[in-house]
Amino acid sequence: DQQVKQNSPSLSVQEGRISILNCDYTNSMFDYFLWYKKYPAEGPTFLISISSIKDKNEDGRFTVFLNKSAKHLSLHIVPSQPGDSAVYFCAASEAGTYKYIFGTGTRLKVLA
């Protein structure tokens, strides 16, 4: 039973356009969400996080939106750059547990 789902295994976007990566979750007890970026043969790198008390968090080109009623979050990258090409994972954590459940990832390819 997958509690965190990324239903799009891959996404291609033109350089300079917006990339939107989606993530759905089933556990209503999750209260902290993170996005990670991963290059091949490297460990994931933290990008941005959001607490369930917020519905939006912004950091430079990266914005995460949280829709608690829909149990959905999305990562927006604008403008997209070729260096953004990587696999993006969303992760969720339940209050007090500090255990993180990861999705299967979405491979983003930004075309020059």
Next chain:
Amino acid sequence: EADIYQTPRYLVIGTGKKITLECSQTMGHDKMYWYQQDPGMELHLIHYSYGVNSTEKGDLSSESTVSRIRTEHFPLTLESARPSHTSQYLCASSEFSTGELFFGEGSRLTVL
């Protein structure tokens, strides 16, 4: 900047060998984690620790074992490696208050 180190980065061994994957962090983080990831799949939590002398099994059953004798060190051991253990193993740590996970670069294990 995160300082978490994993060795070896790559390991190819024969069936039945005992191996230990090392993970060390210099940030004084209480929480440490081991994740296993197969290509195109989510990161599965196999072990975690809340502090010295504390270890817990994760959501994915694993034949590996871990120990946490020192805050900075969280090694993972396989007593008798099998081809089914071939995977990438990712170590992570977090500071109790912030919740962000910092990952090492991973250890890619191949068992022949």
